[in-house]
Amino acid sequence: MSPEISPPDPRGIDNNLTHYGDRGFAAYLRRSFTKSMGYTENSLARPTVGIVTSESGFNNCHRQMPELVRAVERGVLLAGGLPVAFPTISLGEPFLYPTSMKFRNLMAMDVEEMIRAQPVDSVVLVGGCDKTVPAQLMGVFSVDKPAVQLVTGPMMTGSYHGERLGACTDCRRFWGWYRAGEVSTEQIAAVEGNLATTSGTCAVMGTASTMACLAEALGVSLPGTAAIPNVHADRLRAGENSGALAVELARTGVPPSAVVTGEAVTNALRVLLAIGGSTNAVIHLTAMARRLGLAVGASELNELSDSTPVLVDLKPSGEHYMEDFHRAGGVPAVIRELGELMNLDCPTVTGRTWREILAETDPWRDDTVVRPLRAPVSAVGGIVSLSGNLAPAGAILKRSAADPRLFESEGRAVVFESLADLAERIDAPDLDVEPGDFLVLKNAGPVAEAMPEAGYIPIPKVLAEQGVKDMVRMSDARMSGTAYGTIVLHIAPEAAVGGPLALVRNGDRIRLSVRDRSLELLVSADELEQRREQWVPPSPAAPERGYSRLYRDHVLQADEGCDFDFCQPVTAEV
Incomplete structure (x- = not known):
């Protein structure tokens, strides 16, 4: 008499079974190969948390990722889940020809399909470089799988002749002086070696930092984590806590669509304007929102801009750097100061609203970095x-x-x-x-x-x-x-x-x-x-094939987020 084999569990390692025409056999075969990697029955009985990684030798922003991923794995294990890391495309901003923007949609497709295909109950998205965060969120929003965004965090500043330097606003300032003949070849070479001296994303409110802040404002990452420097111990603690939260999400099944609503997108726009954030964020937020059937309109942007002051005194719109923003209170300090201009009752991935989060958060902030409403950097949005x-x-x-x-x-x-x-x-x-x-x-x-x-x-x-x-x-x-x-x-x-x-x-x-x-x-x-x-x-300079041809034939215009036309939700009204 053959032993009874339990039917596969639709969650955990038995999720998304490979098609063999026999679900029992598919689960049996998968478990056999999983056990070849040393997993025990105890491990395989736990919720499976996928850790989406984007490490690459051509991505300076993600140099610390292995350590950060280990922190996420620790959090997942301590919370009773099974962490499984897997790679996707990595987009290192200065290393891609002709531009990283061409490959954002390719990475979004990679993230979407790997999450959709593999046996994960929830995911932690680990990334930070400019196009990485929007690509990861575009992908996971399309799958609508429970997820936590964990950014790698900004680098620390360097110095040259007693002056603080941060990539890459200061890069452009010195290069402009060099073009004008105000800085010598020897000086620009010395500056080159002192602009980016640690791992992490740019030290100013560029696109990477902006998207980190918007992920937090949308409610898809842990509060207070966007501005933590890459090399700070708090960044690893954020990793551990993100892993633990992902296990909870695996059990509750709360999808991104339950968090990222039209009101949450408005919150993100408001924060974008208040931090003096990157213009690229308008394209990325538009693409991300459209994946959930939501819209980002020019009229709403202008209405919000006229009623939202710039509060964060950071380069390129001010004087300070991201490490200062972290010490000043980060995104929660901005949201607290914006007050009822925000939709404070929007939910977040933590299960708490922003109103509840602020009630539990230290209200102190550094007014020289996060200005009060009565004395903003600018009276209107950036x-x-x-x-x-x-x-x-x-x-x-x-x-x-x-x-x-x-x-x-x-x-x-x-x-x-x-x-x-x-x-x-x-x-x-x-x-x-x-x-x-x-x-x-x-x-x-x-x-x-x-x-x-x-x-x-x-x-x-x-x-x-x-x-x-x-x-x-x-x-x-x-x-x-x-x-x-x-x-x-x-x-x-x-x-x-x-x-x-x-x-x-x-x-x-x-x-x-x-x-x-x-x-x-x-x-x-x-x-x-x-x-x-x-x-x-x-016409193209040369015949195109593969992804280049796909890109040219299907990319949308800037007002539509430069996403692919075939990646839009069928029922989206945008």
């Missing part, structure tokens, strides 16, 4: 959305990092047709450019060039040498969250798909009005129609 005949689907400007004297201005267009054209002519001694001109870069959007961080168009060398520090620049590209300047970004539709930006010519007049939220090309409709009839869309 980012605004623009529209007009040059940007029918919108554009973005980070006013907290720009020169207010340029907010209401009109200038002559100095046009660069492509990234190659920009590289060839921006430093030409005979470039016809004046300080009051508008620099315009075309064909650097999502379809044309995967939307690189080329929107931070350098000040032309002929002007930099005259002492010009800022001028109006605009493009369909992005800008690093660590950058600054009066720069219009994400112009949509992009030039490569026939947006009005494609029709701009040298000498055209353009009007920018931050007050009116407008960006207008001062050319008659008849003239623009004639230009459109003559316009020829650019």
